[in-house]
Amino acid sequence: MAVNLPPQYHDAEARYKKGKTAEEKLTALREMWVILPKHKASEKVQADLKTRISELSDQIEQEKLGPKKAAPGTYKIPRQGAGTVVFLGPPNAGKSTLLAKLTKATPAIAPYPFTTREPIPGMMDYADVRVQLIDLPPISADHYESFVTDITRAADAAVLFLDLGDDDGPANTQAVIDRMKLARRELVAERPTTDDDPATYSLPTLLVRTRSDDEAADIRLEIANESFADRFPAVSVSAERDAGITELRQAIYDRLGVMRIYTKQPGKPADKGSPFTCPIGSTVQEFAGSVHQDFEEGLKSARVWGTGVFDGQTVGREHVLHDQDVVELHL
Ligand SMILES: Nc1nc2c(ncn2[C@@H]2O[C@H](COP(=O)(O)OP(=O)(O)OP(=O)(O)O)[C@@H](O)[C@H]2O)c(=O)[nH]1
Numbered sequence: 001m002a003v004n005l006p007p008q009y010h011d012a013e014a015r016y017k018k019g020k021t022a023e024e025k026l027t028a029l030r031e032m033w034v035i036l037p038k039h040k041a042s043e044k045v046q047a048d049l050k051t052r053i054s055e056l057s058d059q060i061e062q063e064k065l066g067p068k069k070a071a072p073g074t075y076k077i078p079r080q081g082a083g084t085v086v087f088l089g090p091p092n093a094g095k096s097t098l099l100a101k102l103t104k105a106t107p108a109i110a111p112y113p114f115t116t117r118e119p120i121p122g123m124m125d126y127a128d129v130r131v132q133l134i135d136l137p138p139i140s141a142d143h144y145e146s147f148v149t150d151i152t153r154a155a156d157a158a159v160l161f162l163d164l165g166d167d168d169g170p171a172n173t174q175a176v177i178d179r180m181k182l183a184r185r186e187l188v189a190e191r192p193t194t195d196d197d198p199a200t201y202s203l204p205t206l207l208v209r210t211r212s213d214d215e216a217a218d219i220r221l222e223i224a225n226e227s228f229a230d231r232f233p234a235v236s237v238s239a240e241r242d243a244g245i246t247e248l249r250q251a252i253y254d255r256l257g258v259m260r261i262y263t264k265q266p267g268k269p270a271d272k273g274s275p276f277t278c279p280i281g282s283t284v285q286e287f288a289g290s291v292h293q294d295f296e297e298g299l300k301s302a303r304v305w306g307t308g309v310f311d312g313q314t315v316g317r318e319h320v321l322h323d324q325d326v327v328e329l330h331l
């Protein structure tokens, strides 16, 4: 979709291009952000600008902290599947154990803290879709790997760990929330719809309480609920007893907020093998755009089989789709 950008936007962009220091460039980018009209047609420009502001803010911050441990982008993990979910938690909370349970990845697992040193991706099967999970090094008040800031920028959701086998579990989990906030990553129950600070990313978060097999887990759960009940959707699991793992898969998928849509060619059966996914509440037009950039503009009409329509009903571009609808796009 074409976006009409006011002349002031182009002036600010020129200042951005001429900027000599990272600070000058950031100031110009923030001006562009303020001027940019925030509506549906400018969503792609908004997202791109937000990424640039966030990257530059993080870069400036890291340079202030001294020599880098890992250059930005060292651990760039290509996105795969229906969405990307990062594991954030205190040391030794059972993060890598759950990655191994949910995916085919084989991370190191050990009974002592700081085992995981770098990001480890794995693909989780859920129904007929796949979700990318990324296990990360532990986070505490005084231990934080700066590449976590980069990796969480590209994530769609987070799993936050709380250890029911540790009296300090709630405090350690709160320390993770606080440390992420310092890095401008907000762990939230719901993704905010209003304009936020462009350098900040809000991550819809699932609280996973691990080691529910511990003999004092019940009493610790009560204590943990005082701080965390109602703040995030939550599940309790025991990797040791294989308890709660099915619920966990579903809860992780649910945090992505996507629906599955199957496509079909005219006169042929639906391609039920591998659905596309798009945000819940997407219209036919938005769905078409997620299948192929050119389809959003080129779409004339569509036929839909599924919820709220009769089989094969012809619908307009603004028709809202539902989970597991079958769509035939007419371009
Ligand atoms: N009893 C019990 N032990 C568990 C459970 N989950 C993990 N563990 C044990 O807890 C220890 C730490 O597990 P990891 O998966 O390595 O923990 P981590 O959070 O990845 O640790 P770091 O990478 O050091 O941050 C290992 O000895 C696991 O076997 C569980 O549900 N119950």
Ligand SMILES: [Mg+2]
Pocket (backbone or CB within 6 Å): 095, 096, 097, 107, 108, 109, 115, 116, 136
């Ligand atoms: Mg680990």
